[in-house]
Amino acid sequence: MSTTTLTHDEAHHHEAPKGWRRWLFSTNHKDIGTLYLLFALIMLFLGGASAMLIRMELFQPGIQFLDPDLYNNLVTNHALIMIFGAVMPAAAGLANWMIPMMIGAPDMALPRMNNLSFWVLPAAATMLILSFVVPFFPGGGTQINTGWTIYPPLSVQVGMSMDFLIFAIHLLGISSVLASINIIVTLLNMRAPGMTLMTMPMFCWTWLVTAFLLILVVPVLAGGVTMLLFDRHFGTSFFDAAGGGDPVLFQHLFWFFGHPEVYILLLPSIGVLSHVIPAFSRKPLFGYKSMVGAMLAVATIGMVVWAHHQYTIGMSLGAVTYFMIGTILISIPVGLMVFNFIATMWRGSMTFETPMLFAVGIVLMFTFGGLSGVMLAVVPADMQYHDSMFVVAHFHYVLMPGAVFGLFAGVFYWLPKWTGHMYDEKLGKIFFWTNVIGFNITFFPQHFLGLAGMPRRIVDYNMMFTEFNVVSSIGAMIFGLSHLLLLYIVIKTIRGGKKAESRAWEGAKGLEWELDSPPAFHTWTVAPQIK
Amino acid sequence: MNDRATENHRNKRRTTLLLSGVVVLMFGFGFAMVPLYNLFCQVTGTQSLSQRSTIGQIVPSSGGVDENRWVTVKFDTTVNPNLPWDFSAVTHTMRVHPGKTYEVNFLAHNRSHSTVTGQAIPSVAPWQATPYFSKLECFCFNKQTLTGTQRTEMPLRFMVSTDLPEEINSMTLSYSFMRLKEGEDKPADADLPPLIAANPE
Numbered sequence: 001m002s003t004t005t006l007t008h009d010e011a012h013h014h015e016a017p018k019g020w021r022r023w024l025f026s027t028n029h030k031d032i033g034t035l036y037l038l039f040a041l042i043m044l045f046l047g048g049a050s051a052m053l054i055r056m057e058l059f060q061p062g063i064q065f066l067d068p069d070l071y072n073n074l075v076t077n078h079a080l081i082m083i084f085g086a087v088m089p090a091a092a093g094l095a096n097w098m099i100p101m102m103i104g105a106p107d108m109a110l111p112r113m114n115n116l117s118f119w120v121l122p123a124a125a126t127m128l129i130l131s132f133v134v135p136f137f138p139g140g141g142t143q144i145n146t147g148w149t150i151y152p153p154l155s156v157q158v159g160m161s162m163d164f165l166i167f168a169i170h171l172l173g174i175s176s177v178l179a180s181i182n183i184i185v186t187l188l189n190m191r192a193p194g195m196t197l198m199t200m201p202m203f204c205w206t207w208l209v210t211a212f213l214l215i216l217v218v219p220v221l222a223g224g225v226t227m228l229l230f231d232r233h234f235g236t237s238f239f240d241a242a243g244g245g246d247p248v249l250f251q252h253l254f255w256f257f258g259h260p261e262v263y264i265l266l267l268p269s270i271g272v273l274s275h276v277i278p279a280f281s282r283k284p285l286f287g288y289k290s291m292v293g294a295m296l297a298v299a300t301i302g303m304v305v306w307a308h309h310q311y312t313i314g315m316s317l318g319a320v321t322y323f324m325i326g327t328i329l330i331s332i333p334v335g336l337m338v339f340n341f342i343a344t345m346w347r348g349s350m351t352f353e354t355p356m357l358f359a360v361g362i363v364l365m366f367t368f369g370g371l372s373g374v375m376l377a378v379v380p381a382d383m384q385y386h387d388s389m390f391v392v393a394h395f396h397y398v399l400m401p402g403a404v405f406g407l408f409a410g411v412f413y414w415l416p417k418w419t420g421h422m423y424d425e426k427l428g429k430i431f432f433w434t435n436v437i438g439f440n441i442t443f444f445p446q447h448f449l450g451l452a453g454m455p456r457r458i459v460d461y462n463m464m465f466t467e468f469n470v471v472s473s474i475g476a477m478i479f480g481l482s483h484l485l486l487l488y489i490v491i492k493t494i495r496g497g498k499k500a501e502s503r504a505w506e507g508a509k510g511l512e513w514e515l516d517s518p519p520a521f522h523t524w525t526v527a528p529q530i531k
Numbered sequence: 532m533n534d535r536a537t538e539n540h541r542n543k544r545r546t547t548l549l550l551s552g553v554v555v556l557m558f559g560f561g562f563a564m565v566p567l568y569n570l571f572c573q574v575t576g577t578q579s580l581s582q583r584s585t586i587g588q589i590v591p592s593s594g595g596v597d598e599n600r601w602v603t604v605k606f607d608t609t610v611n612p613n614l615p616w617d618f619s620a621v622t623h624t625m626r627v628h629p630g631k632t633y634e635v636n637f638l639a640h641n642r643s644h645s646t647v648t649g650q651a652i653p654s655v656a657p658w659q660a661t662p663y664f665s666k667l668e669c670f671c672f673n674k675q676t677l678t679g680t681q682r683t684e685m686p687l688r689f690m691v692s693t694d695l696p697e698e699i700n701s702m703t704l705s706y707s708f709m710r711l712k713e714g715e716d717k718p719a720d721a722d723l724p725p726l727i728a729a730n731p732e
């Protein structure tokens with residue numbers, strides 16, 4: 001390819017612009033990826049802080065220092081900040097950084113839209129934080145005490161902070177829909193010559209499916225919260241029984257989004273695992289085609305089983321049976337993925353650097369969370385477990401390993417590529433062990449609490465639950481504080497460290513490892529030829 | 532080479548437009564769910580608990596008083612924030628024999644200085660017990676009006692059916708007092724079948 005094919009923009013911007021303009025006006029996928037990741041890191045600490053307040057309150061029975069509404073507002077905020085602020089942007093950050101480099105494209109397909117989809121996020125986060133702050137001021141109305149599911153009729157009665165939250169959800173939705181469109185267009189149109197859909201890296205596949213899920217379900221949530229807004233202010237009765245509406249309809253709309261959302265959170269991390277495990281087992285990924293098939297199956301079945309979150313609303317026997325069978329069916333393709341990972345490790349020459357430690361941890365702990373998920377899918381059992389701490393334990397065992405640890409694995413795996421420096425392996429291992437041990441101490445006892453009957457989202461609890469709550473709270477402090485170490489490692493790696501080679505891990509495969517570490521500001525301006 | 536670049540550009544545009552179309556469609560789908568959901572429930576009876584024919588029907592006691600059986604009945608009260616009343620049960624728990632008629636009183640107090648009309652909506656938990664709890668005389672049958680700062684007792688006469696399934700030995704009768712606006716015959720939520728209210732969540 002000759003230089004004459006360079007567009008006007010590319011010819012004039014070989015160097016990164018300086019100062020704040022570089023970030024605010026950025027159309028560079030690497031810079032936007034960095035912005036996404038930094039934003040996610042900040043949100044991780046905000047969400048983590050609210051979680052630690054929750055656990056401090058639950059350290060002892062009785063009401064310590066949070067009043068019930070404030071407690072429930074923290075629960076709401078913790079969920080929304082972690083899901084929409086930390087995990088989804090972090091996954092989008094990985095996608096921005098890695099997808100163009102992996103498929104040999106010079107940038108994302110729609111660079112200006114990429115800028116927009118990131119810069120909507122700080123605005124959304126401000127709205128989200130305002131929804132928490134506003135009730136502290138006179139005339140600010142009541143706190144959002146509904147939990148992240150914002151079920152009416154309670155959410156119709158909440159004060160103006162709910163309006164901030166609704167608009168925050170709109171903005172977050174716009175951001176992720178735009179990012180998803182961008183990713184799909186990039187993956188479908190900008191692969192290097194010779195790279196087919198069935199030979200592109202697995203991380204790209206997972207993001208392709210994730211992005212499709214996002215554009216299918218996020219607009220439905222946006223519609224649902226818009227109806228809620230109308231019910232609150234414009235006299236409609238979508239969910240208000242007084243006017244002929246149905247509050248259960250909101251639950252259906254919410255979980256039509258909410259259940260695929262868990263696969264949106266999970267799949268990018270499965271993509272990271274599909275790179276980390278082969279790299280440190282020195283073997284290619286076992287069963288590429290079956291991985292793709294399993295993922296498509298998970299996404300398809302995952303779209304039509306949402307009502308397993310609502311068994312207790314009084315559906316007919318036929319309906320709950322359908323949702324139960326559908327839900328249990330999902331464990332088959334997910335199990336296939338887990339077996340593929342195990343088969344990849346089988347007889348490989350494995351080493352256990354930090355990304356691999358996280359990967360192995362995920363395979364173990366995510367499977368555990370999946371098993372408690374099968375328990376919850378069983379209708380008669382769920383009638384007992386519903387809204388208990390068992391559910392809390394279950395979804396933290398799926399989401400922490402399944403989503404967050406996968407992102408940690410990805411960050412440690414690609415940090416040398418991004419910064420050009422190797423991170424401190426010893427500190428990385430210390431981080432892994434404190435993190436994983438803290439996590440298990442926090443959430444394992446919550447299974448027992450739930451089975452013994454402790455409800456979730458309630459500030460106080462019966463004396464008989466004290467011991468396990470004390471253990472859980474101590475674990476939460478270890479777990480929460482361990483993330484300061486992550487912050488330190490990341491800053492230290494950005495500032496210096498052992499120089500990373502192009503192929504930072506000798507077992508790593510893929511186009512991104514052919515580039516320098518750190519890569520030039522513009523890479524793959526000449527598309528590589530795939531044999 | 533230039534042809535390929537334009538073609539690639541056109542492809543990107545087409546994919547982007549197509550995906551934007553999907554987003555708009557799915558946003559519309561959320562709103563289409565409103566009529567579709569009602570239709571779906573009517574046709575399939577999926578939301579059947581609130582539509583079962585037994586709902587609202589009271590199973591009359593088939594035998595006399597069952598002296599050998601005790602059932603615990605608890606009384607629970609809620610007042611909607613729009614209604615400036617205090618409302619509570621005089622007796623919170625009582626043990627009753629199925630087939631026998633009992634009377635309990637509730638206390639109502641209008642905290643405001645103006646005349647306010649309200650209506651109580653009853654519900655029974657567990658919902659399976661609903662048909663076996665008959666209210667022979669209840670303040671919830673009519674709307675209730677209290678003048679400013681008036682206090683009053685509201686009586687309830689009830690009987691638990693002798694046909695109450697054996698596994699149920701305790702039930703809770705819960706009243707939600709709602710405010711009636713001027714010119715309304717019944718409170719906003721009075722159309723709800725009793726099960727919706729009886730079914731937590």
